[in-house]
Amino acid sequence: MTFEGVTVNPLIGVLVVPAVAAALSAVLPDYRATARLNVLATTLTLICAVALLFAKPQPRSYLLIDDLNGTFIVLTTFVGFTTSIFSASYIGHELDIGRLTPSSVRFYHAMYQVLMFAMNLALVANNIGLMWVAIELATLTTVLMVGIYRTHEALEAAWKYFILGSVGIALALFGTILVYMAARPVVGEGLDAMVWSVLVTRAGAFDPALLDVAFVFLLLGYGTKVGLAPLHAWLPDAHAEGPTPISAVLSGLLLNVALYALLRFKMLLAANAAALTPGPLMVTLGLLSLVFASFMLYRRRDIKRMFAYSSIEHMGIITFAFGIGGPIANFAGLLHMTVHSLTKSAIFFAVGHVAQVKGTQRIADMGGLTVTHPVLGWGLILGVAAIAGFPPLGIFMSEFLVVSSAFAREPLLAIILVFGILVGVAGLFLQLNSIAFGEPRGPSAKPQASYVPMFIHLALVLVAGVYMPPVLVVWFQNVAGLLG
């Protein structure tokens, strides 16, 4: 991609721009400048990512672009871009009401860019060790951002996230080492045994038993990052106590990146016939988190914690879809990942507005949103309808494909899936009724932040539900074939 004569390889651009922006925003004194820099940086990264789609560079030892991470890079940078627009006005408001100090805002923007850098690195990393380091860095930055408010709950949430995250990362590292051990006799020592594109071609010859143990550790390690049921404990508190843009990025992107890492390793196992199929493990974890999170929606009193549990529920559905396998279910899983991150970040934008307008996150203190703020209220209802899987929005198509293909293969599992989805929808709308409908409760200040990012996301989800661009369909289909 030539840029005033300077040929900048988009792959490098996607990584360098956030890194530079992080350094700059740590230095710049005025917080408003860092906010604008933040938006500028994410726009540039988005342009690089889109350019990346067309100029597909050859895989190198450390960096790799193929169909799978092509779409996810664009998705990550796009959601990062819209969230930066939202967070510019959101953080401004948080500053006015004194919850943040200017220095902490500068720190926030620096960490935001480091997070972007870490996620992009994780997506493009070809070396499984590098991918591990990138995800570790992403966890560290989100821990710091969750604790930025310095309240008791925020610190407790950050500390819990930190400990659980570190244990998860340690397990993932052990899994990576085991993969290296399995690859060493076949691929030879040194760097090659860690390069994913080499591994996936030679995976057939690895020792299956070692791969199984490796996958168990990877599943539990990265599974903690994905927020699957027994390992989910950090997710609700991290979402509830951190600033809302971070909840949107956390829910929308970080869970996807962790699941993307898991998919990379699932491809390895799919290539090795003798290894135990990862299906049953992922299906059990998926169903467990789906049913568990659905039941947890009912007694939630904090709006962000409720949508955090909804994220766990949807990650459960996606893991179930990849666990079931087969071209249709895999396609549905990939589609669900994309559409879920768009919808969930849109919902968190709306929740951010609601929290600022109502001055609280407790559901009991807010009500009658469609009366006091019609546009915001109906935006939230559209988002919740999308996340609940109502047509014509995207998640309906993926749930349609998952349930129908699952029922044909394993009827009993599909019935549990349907039960979980139904309980989830019932819980979600029970809470929505008290938020959006009925007599208005609680204060109703004038909203500052713009609704544009939220409605862009919802429009994209609507388009994904009705008409999928064919080029995206082709990528998803051949990745679905790869996933086994």
Added chain:
Amino acid sequence: MTLTIILVCAAVLLALGPLAVALRHSRAVTQLVYGASMVASAVSFAAAIAHLLGAAAPESITLPVGVPWLGAHLRNDALSAFFLLVVDLGAMSASLFALGYGQHETASGRVLPFYPAFLAGMMLVVLADDAYTFLLSWEFMSLMSWALVMSHHRVPENVRAGYVYLVMASFGTLTLLLAFGLLAGSDGLYTFAQMRAAHPSAALGALVLILALIGAGSKAGLVPLHVWLPLAHPAAPSHVSALMSGVMTKVAVYGFVRIVFDLAGEPAWWWSMLVLAFAGVTTVMGVLYALMQHDLKRLLAYHTVENIGIIFIGLALAFKTHGMVFASALALTAALLHVFNHSLFKSLLFFGAGAVLTATGKRDMEHLGGLIHRMPQTAFAFLIGCVAISALPPLNGFVSEWLTFQAILLSPQLPVWGLKLLIPAVGALLALSAALAAACFVKVYGVTFLGRPRTSAAERAKETDSFSLAAMFFLAALCLVAGILPGLFIDALAPVSSALIGAHMPAQTSTQWLSIVPIAASRSSYDGLLVFLFMVISGTLAASAIHRFASNRLRRAPAWDCGYPDASPTTQYTAMSFAQPIRRVFGTVVFRAREHGDMPPPGSTRPARLTVELHDLIWETLYAPLAVGIGFAADRLNHLQFLTIRQFLSLVFGALVILLLVLAVWP
């Protein structure tokens, strides 16, 4: 050609939604939206009639939207054309009614955007030709109607009704999704053509029947799954509840017919027994519930449940497992004719209820009365609706019920023993529910329109606007025409039954004097026109003879009240007291009805108080425990939110150890 016109109309309707939002501040938006939706549904109605009467070949179109490698298949065959006709007729009359009724709508900002989308959703369900488009438009229809039910969200009951409705709708859709999953198989053959070609096995077909019965049955209102219907329909604005009761339940019947008769392959012998059992119970329970109500729209909603039962009795007898193709054709035609008739008179009755609601602001019959003097035209149209729904000649309700009875009478030749015993019992239930329906509508009409006004609101009632009246009289006229000339409508249904069953009833128009002959003239026939003419002639003959020869003098005087000084309006019979004898006969068993009279001690002037205690057994035995169970599970799991970090770590540790143990044990 007709399919493209219909799709254009659907597209126009879909476009009206955002338009209504854009123009929400302008004054004429109500007229614009309802007028446009009326025109669109009228055009689509004409196209549907052209297709059905012209017995044209089924057309199909594939749009590039929807599931990427599949596209959206839409097809307009005889069955779809008939149900499209029913949907558009309902839509047209509801929009005409809404032109007048919409003026008084307080939350029109929440009704206008969703109303045309709701109509488009129903039209698309009927045209869908692959599982994805079918379920998409089915769920879209539910979402739009949920939004309409929630339009008066400030009333807590409406919010609860909307919630119950949405959960039941999602349950129904997910069940249908499982049914389509079975039909499509694991390699995803989602179009109906592929499903038909796949010829599902008997076991698969049975499972699909059960799932379709639960899925479509919950949307139509079969008894154990009907609980949302009497909550949701009254909560919506009247023209929407007319559409939900009269038309959306018919789209659910269409879903059932399409899946079971068209896609599920050869029916087994016990299929009709299962559907018959559900249908019989639905019919009687629906009308018994209705008798106990005194909220006008809730009563009409429960009556929808009863009429759905009658339709499903017809469908149950229509399975062609027993080789008697003509009997099945008769039963199917009876069911489809009742679908058409019910959509007519149920919409008419809901319009009447809507007109009463706007005039008096009250839905509770105990506060109405004497409206016939203040709202004569509405009263007349409502009377025709009541006579039609009570299945009394010469109107259309009687015709479809009569055909259903004829279908029942054809069944002794059936080889299946179970059916031999079940069908007379269901015949008795059908007759019982017909009589109870007549009793219920005497109560409705007598308490609401006749007698003296019980409250000042009823006293100050005024006639509704001309649009509402036009819609009501349009439907009343249709009821009369369908009652007098049923032969035309039965012949229109012939292509539908020959498409689904391969045979249809003998052509009716050839018989003399336009009477209808189900199987053979010697067997039984009924001539609506002659009976109507006879009644008119003998009535006018008697009137003119008496007025000319005997006296025609008339004077007014106070009614005989056994000498009591002031007969206040409260001494009149109310809805609950009118239903008291029937409640005493049936209520003690079905609703555990108990009456507690508490008389004041002698000498004290405290009024005596009679309280009636009714239990909705289905809600208490099926749904309440479910809700308590989920609440209990939610409470138990809620503790997991408040664990210490150490306990969360032990969760992770436990998961790791378990997985390692699984690995160690796994071969």
Added chain:
Amino acid sequence: MALTLDLTVQCAQMLLVLLLAPLFTGFARKVKARLLRRQGPSPIQPYRDLARLMRKDVVLAENASWLFRVIPYLIFAATWVAASLVPTFRTGLLFSWSADLIAIIALLGSGRFFLALAGLDVGTSFGGIGSSREVMIASLAEPAMIMIVFTLALIAGSTQLSTMAEFMASPEVGLRVSLGLALIALIMVAIAENARIPVDNPATHLELTMVHEAMVLEYSGRHLALIELSASLKLILYVSVIACLFAPWGLAPAGAGVEALAIGVTTYILKLAVGGFLLTLFETSIAKMRVFRVPEFLGVALMLGLLATLLRFVSGSF
């Protein structure tokens, strides 16, 4: 030529039924009086009452609506049309195929529907008592009646009254248990529908007991005359249905000559006389039941009808 003959027979049938109805009621009252060892009015007294009522002017309640004034004509028309379709002296009437037995029952049902509405129109509690009890009785009587129709239709293979009558007259009907049950059930339903003694006392004005009378309490003059006439028409309809189905001897076949018609008429009048006598005999031998014991009475009728149909469904021989 045949058409005019059929037309004249049809009109003769309609007139015959209309004229005989008051006579039959008068005859029944006369026999009842004689059984109670009192003189009793002459059988033609009902004609005098009708003439008297026709001449008097109508006294309408203030609250009565236009429906109140139209309902008598509607009831009379429905009942008269139903009565004219029942074969009395000849089967195969010209218009008999326009409505079968189910349609006749439904016509009576609409008559009852409008009568109940009339009861509620005036706005006093008496009308309410009458209407609510009437619809309760109807809600049990009608299913029993439909069950009887099912039994007979299954035996005769058709629901047309004339074909059923011809089949009943033909030898192959034979003695069947279900027919016996159907006859008893039909008699019980007839008693309930026509407000005879065990269910409701036609002669009483005591508010607590009356059902049919309570609904027509507010009618006067020509309206009351029409309603009385419809009531007696309905009574004669039920008796002629019982006669033509369970005592079909003497019914002239479709194209019969004048003398067959004459035999038909005489046997019909004889059957009416026997029917009237038996009815009054039964009425004087039983006391009126409490209103809330009527459901058991009609429950028995419904069970008998259902049993008859079940037997009929199960096998051809029953």
Added chain:
Amino acid sequence: MSGIDFDIAHLLAGSLVLVSFLELYQDRLYSLLNIYAAHALVLAASVAWQAFIQDAPHLYITAAIALVFKAIVIPVTLHRIIVRLGIHREIENVVGVGITMLAGIGLVALSMVVMLRVTREADPLAREDLAFALAVVLLGLLMMVTRRNAVSQVVGFMSLENGLVLAATGAKGMPLVVEISVAFSILIAFIVIGIFLFRIRERFDTVDVQALDRFRGERR
């Protein structure tokens, strides 16, 4: 890989597991920190020995980091923090020592079964190393689960991390080992600073994790 090299590596790895057991036994913070220092020392020795066998110079850096940073700097800082927080005399243990030991033995047995079943044709050293490394990781996790005090949980986590470094060094020729151990050191540094920087002491008057949990979001 002659017998003697294998035996020494085997010895060092085995002793690391033994020290992990010792850590489980301690219930006083002082002794816990000393045992942890010993743990780091043994790790450093084992990594150095691996470096010698595989003659991979970069492993020496890891050994040096293990020695300097983990064996000396961390215990001393934690030591001083405990004194500042005044919690050095607390005795805390959630589950009885006996049960913890039994669980530890079970875990070691489990890791042996899982690992030995796995690698038959790979060279025995790697197989042994992984088995021991897995044992140390599981024991570290067990320690985190059975301790109530935040500092002892951190020590548990650090011993878990030592197990990982052992596994990484056991995998011959694995690149990025140094980078990973450096990343881990930063992580641990964050933890220690976290305890200090977040002024856990001043915020919650005690480092007892129990107190920490009273401020959970959405109090019941």
